[in-house]
Amino acid sequence: MTQPKSLMLILYFYIQFLSSKSFNFTYHGFNDSNLIQEQATVIKPSGALRLTNTTQNVIGHAFFPTPILMFNNTNSNVSSFSTYFIFQIRPSSSKNNGGFGLAFTLSPSPRFLFAEGGHYLGIFNSSNDGSPLNHIFMVEFDTVNGYKEESNTNGNHVGININGMNSMASQPASYYKNGTQATEEVHLESGDPIQAWIDYDGVKNIVNVTVSPLSVPKPIRPLMSEVIDLSHVVMENMYAGFSAATGDKSSSHYILGWSFRINGEADKLDLNRIPYVPPEKTSSTNHKVKKALLASFAVLLFILLLALASIVFCRRVEVMESWELDCPHRFEYRELHKATKGFKESEKIGVGGFGAVYKGILPSNGAEIAVKKIMSNNPLQGMREFAAEIESLGRLRHKNLVNLQGWCKHKNDLLLVYEYVPNGSLDSLLYSSKNGIFLTWQQRFNIIKGIASGLLYLHEEWEQIVIHRDMKSSNVLIDTRLYDHGKTSHTTNVVGTIGYIAPELTRTGRASTSTDVFGYGILLLEVVCGRGPIVYEADRNVILVDWVVECMQKGNIFDAVDGKLNFEYEVEEVELVMGLGLLCSHPRVEVRPTMREVVKYLNGDEILPVFDKLSCAGSRRVDDITSRLLALGLISDTSVSTLFYTSSAGNLSSSSLDTGR
Template sequence: MYAGFSSSTGEKVSSHYILGWSFSTDGEAPQLNHSRLPMAPISEKTSSPFRPSVIAIIASLCGVAAILFAVLFFRAAYMKRPRFEVLEDWELDCPHRFRYQDLHTATKGFINSEIIGVGGFGAVYRGRLPTNGNDVAVKKISTPNSSQGLRGFTAEIESLGRLRHKNLVNLQGWCKRNNDLLLRFNIVKGIAAGLLYLHEEWDKVVIHRDVKSSNVLIDAEMNGRLGDFGLARLYDHGTTSHTTKIVGTIGYLAPELTRTGHASTSSDVYAFGILLLEVACGRKPVETSDFILTDFVVESHQMGKILDAADPKLNSAFVIKEMEVVLGLGLLCSHPNPKTRPTMREVIRYLNWEDKLPVIDDLGSSDSLSRSNRFMGAVSIEMITSSIDAGR
């Protein structure tokens, strides 16, 4: 047989003590002398099985964990909400706003291998949207002067966002984050059609002010599209532009801009003429202080050998009629006298063979033109430096 002690507790924690015992295997067990039994220990006030120091450590760790959780929660909530809660007027009227992450993914993280052009405000990247698989060109504004870049960005959104034409780059959407872009005859015709739309066919007159080869994009079907509207200005038909700041790119600036700073559709036509010559000749508008593209073509024209100015890399593999009209029209559009230049509607008629290109016989000597162009370049560099912040 076995003898022992057992006890149990109810719903509450309790302590049980053996103060004495009497046992006998033969007969009655001796009586206990209660006076000699020890006193039961005083019950502890706390029912916790942990010591106070352990409890303090656990409480401290719980507090730190709670604080970290709160920080992570508010950070996550802040990252998910739009960065610009108060939208400006131009933002309310503009197309779809893309998530930065979508554009980052579309351009493979804005890697250099996806760059298709670089302008004054930043680089333009080739991209494919992850949402619908559409091919897009993503212009990323990156300039040391954030206010200057934002003004150009706003101007481009305001103008390009409302324009729709097959030969203009259509704005698919925009993204703003942390205050943080082979030309031949058919392509030239497409750019001319785009400029005609800007100058005459839209609700307002749009002066691009930065027509140049690096602002021309081509799609998969080799259609030319004019982009980069960061310097564009709008005004009503029947009025004149009040713009007096000289902005643009050296070599494409009309001579009258250096005298008045007054941009017009005619100054866009001048830049388009330089673009024509650049496309046909395969040379930059200003390569060195001794080479001005317009001088080079004028000299060839005056010698009766205008085809000698054609790009030698073509190896004469071009339609002579098309090359002659592109070179001749380039000289006419880039004429020093704004009144002699054609309108873009007339340009379209020349390129479509609807009108015959007029005889160009009043270009003057290449020396005089050279002096004019060099004066234009010297003045423009100085004036653009001083006015670029206010004009963009």
């Protein structure tokens, strides 16, 4: 297998604040919404959201524009949620033989690559149907039976599905009359508005699904009540929305109103404010319209071809190569140019070794994005390797990594598109108060555990090893490189930041998982101390690791703790993080732990060897700590300060240190 040659791509670490507050939204019609709309979906002038029309074999998606935090702060349970919406399905004829239905969906992404219509409802395809890697929860309102059968028949049922089209639970569409055990059928394709409620109890792990006609209030007894633990299905950030599809049978699928809430009951919709859906045009009328359009098209076709030829000769057209079709979503350059206001300087939110990062707002749906603009002096060299890495990164899925949304190649530039992270970088939150936000110790501890979990995924748990190579708090964007497991890197250039670079990287120029661990160790100390990797102390520049060890030598390691915390922290946790930071940033590669070991230390599954069982009195005598380090073979009789910083940044002059980050 050919390895990428010195090519850099970008990943975000998504720094999140855990919050137990309720999140909710309500739509009475969608004229003023900024939903993410895909393929056949349109918003009608009345405000009705039409997912598909009666055209055969089309797909429509509509999703709330920002991901929703699904997990509870206090434990690993999925938060309770509730949604209430009104939909309307109008078949292509009066004989109620339309199809194929719609589904409410929770998904890690608002886009479904290579999804198929028909029975797959625009969400899955024949190859990924049923895969646990989908992480999709859905409730389907299906109007056609015959999934994986030789023929299709009329269907009218509601199903709860996990990761595929085989329903865990399914019932004919109906509702229980209040106070009785009797049910009344609800005809999904009646052409009339229908109400649907989906409620998940995150404590009891129960999913309730209820439907009724518009004239019937929410029944007391749900149609289905199933025990389903979603903690193994959904990811921390999920998109909520709808998907619909047609096949050889077709219907118009509408959403008229929608409310959603985390940790509470979804708001009731005011039925007087629900938009009206005009009657579908008859097939004869449609036929006349089509004939008129065809006649007009025949007249204009020649003019259109001439205009197209003129555009080709008058403008430089960007040509798509065949291999580009296999990569994730390709954005139009003009779309990204408009989103970033022409890559205006005021929209720049970061600068890396391979280009600048810009904030943007997509004109098509109002979604916020971050665009990394990578400069390339040789547009031909390595494009296939770039494509291979983009395709791989598009499949990375972890709750502490922001997903790659797409890309664009324009002239000599490669543009990578990610979700925009509104909370900014860890650097900005450590050293300045943003919007009144101050990082408490518990938030800092949660962040470093989240980063460790993400690094473990990149190093060991994905199908390839991913090395991000520039681990620092100010990096919203993190450089990455892909290798096969068990193979070494062939990097010849050093990429990193003074104070974070592992000593061996300056000698060999080869990045590895161990150099990532070194940078992570510096980051741990930075989070505890509230200081950058270069500390200005007593009219001199001091490496952060040296400064922490000096505090040790003076007799109290807690002098190094960020004063902004005002002593409001867990002593044992601070001691653990500082000890782990020193161990990870050890100059000897063989002494550093792996990220799997780091995660075990942070979760309390194993005890950190350097600092286990020390008292919590607040004073850490240097002779006690030094003796433990000597006993473990981590240091020699030379000074501790000399040990912990040998060449983190190579042989640097004071002027080079003054350049900081």
